[in-house]
Amino acid sequence: MTSQRxxxxxxxxxxxxxxSEVRVTPKGERRVRVDLAADRLPxxxxxxxxxxxxxxxxxxxxxxxxxxxxFELVYHVWSYESKMLISAHTLIAKSPGRFVSVYDxxxxxxxxxxxxxxxxxxxFEGSPNLNKFILTSWHGPPPMxxxxxxxxxxxxxxxxxxxxxxxxxxxxAKGGGIEE
Amino acid sequence: xxxxxxxxNPLQLRDQPETCRTADAEERSAWQRVxxxxxxNCRARSLFVLHYCTGCGAIELPPTITSRFDxxxxxxxxxxxxxxxxxxxxxxxxxxxTLKRVILSYEQMQAPKYxxxxxxxxxxxxxxxxxxxxxxxxxxYIPTDLFIAGCMPRPEAVQEVFLELMRMIDAGKANAxxxxxxxxxxxxxxxxxxxxPQWHTPTDIVAEAKHYGLMGPGTTGPHTRLLDQHAEWxxxxxxxxxxxxxxxxxxxx
Ligand code: SF4
Numbered sequence: 001m002t003s004q005r006x007x008x009x010x011x012x013x014x015x016x017x018x019x020s021e022v023r024v025t026p027k028g029e030r031r032v033r034v035d036l037a038a039d040r041l042p043x044x045x046x047x048x049x050x051x052x053x054x055x056x057x058x059x060x061x062x063x064x065x066x067x068x069x070x071f072e073l074v075y076h077v078w079s080y081e082s083k084m085l086i087s088a089h090t091l092i093a094k095s096p097g098r099f100v101s102v103y104d105x106x107x108x109x110x111x112x113x114x115x116x117x118x119x120x121x122x123x124f125e126g127s128p129n130l131n132k133f134i135l136t137s138w139h140g141p142p143p144m145x146x147x148x149x150x151x152x153x154x155x156x157x158x159x160x161x162x163x164x165x166x167x168x169x170x171x172x173a174k175g176g177g178i179e180e
Numbered sequence: 181x182x183x184x185x186x187x188x189n190p191l192q193l194r195d196q197p198e199t200c201r202t203a204d205a206e207e208r209s210a211w212q213r214v215x216x217x218x219x220x221n222c223r224a225r226s227l228f229v230l231h232y233c234t235g236c237g238a239i240e241l242p243p244t245i246t247s248r249f250d251x252x253x254x255x256x257x258x259x260x261x262x263x264x265x266x267x268x269x270x271x272x273x274x275x276x277x278t279l280k281r282v283i284l285s286y287e288q289m290q291a292p293k294y295x296x297x298x299x300x301x302x303x304x305x306x307x308x309x310x311x312x313x314x315x316x317x318x319x320x321y322i323p324t325d326l327f328i329a330g331c332m333p334r335p336e337a338v339q340e341v342f343l344e345l346m347r348m349i350d351a352g353k354a355n356a357x358x359x360x361x362x363x364x365x366x367x368x369x370x371x372x373x374x375x376x377p378q379w380h381t382p383t384d385i386v387a388e389a390k391h392y393g394l395m396g397p398g399t400t401g402p403h404t405r406l407l408d409q410h411a412e413w414x415x416x417x418x419x420x421x422x423x424x425x426x427x428x429x430x431x432x433x
Contacts, residue, residue: 134277135276135277135313136276136277137280137375137376138276140312143312148312150311151310153312154312157373157374158305158315158317159320160316161303161304161316163304
């Protein structure tokens, strides 16, 4: 599916040409979205870094798709030369939820992977450190999962303050007040 | 003071050096009240604030401190360390990780110390009411003297609460800090509920309570006993050849 390659900048087209089965969607003058299979992602990052000057991995983001039981990982790489941002999207199965680390290509990935591991439970093989990062006293499931019920967790962990003064009752009697 | 207080004036003792006497409890407490009243009055006029800028509300503090509202004109001034501060101002939401640091800072402060919860987040969680990561009621973990409602409170409200605190100190009513000693087990229970039974701080609150005569029925309890267990556990793990081990054992026995 390379129908949209025509509008992709020439030097990028040159790189993506070396890979098959990638879908390239230009999103703007300097933003490109790439969709590809998970096993090709490290190759793409390597090629972009080596041949396209995409040296800067600005972030890795993760989306939890409960309907299809998949995680979507998005790698954002930036080139200082062509001033262009490529977002590479890939889908991995939620179980076992494993993926390969790209720490050897972009060292900052170590932090992003540690963060995603903590918040979503994705395990990155070869990542230098997947210890607790921000949630030091956390014993529950990864909290950014859609299946995690924040309200139920709060109800059972924290106590609500009892506050029901007369003026609030008066407002409620007139049909106003707090609604959930 | 009562009628006969004049005849017990200690200054008169100079004329009779041979009659050496000690002040009785009633007299001593009368003097303590006078001195305490004077000290409270002075205390209320020189307050240093450690503003622990946890949440977004901290942005209201620069205008409060600097020329526009200038809180120094009422005698309140910022301070950078907990040991020299009188007021701990918690400006906004407190994440679990932050709460640990807040408790450590609070315990390092010298009594008398006052805590002000700033913004709705410290009262009932505010707009983070359903967040898994932030606490909902600051006063469950450290005793709080005053709260400022609002998201976020304006500098006028901050100044009003400082003035109210000064009135309370002057009247000897800002005593929440004593509650931490008297009911330490309660606060520790809430802390342990979040951080686990291993939770402990470097400050020995029970020993401080003993030292200052602030032991209450709730100072020790099932949760402070966990602290003792932890101390024993840690002592067991000091290596044999560690030079201080002998000292610890000696002081234990
Ligand atoms: S009360 Fe409002 S302004 Fe203050 S920390 Fe909470 S959300 Fe932020």
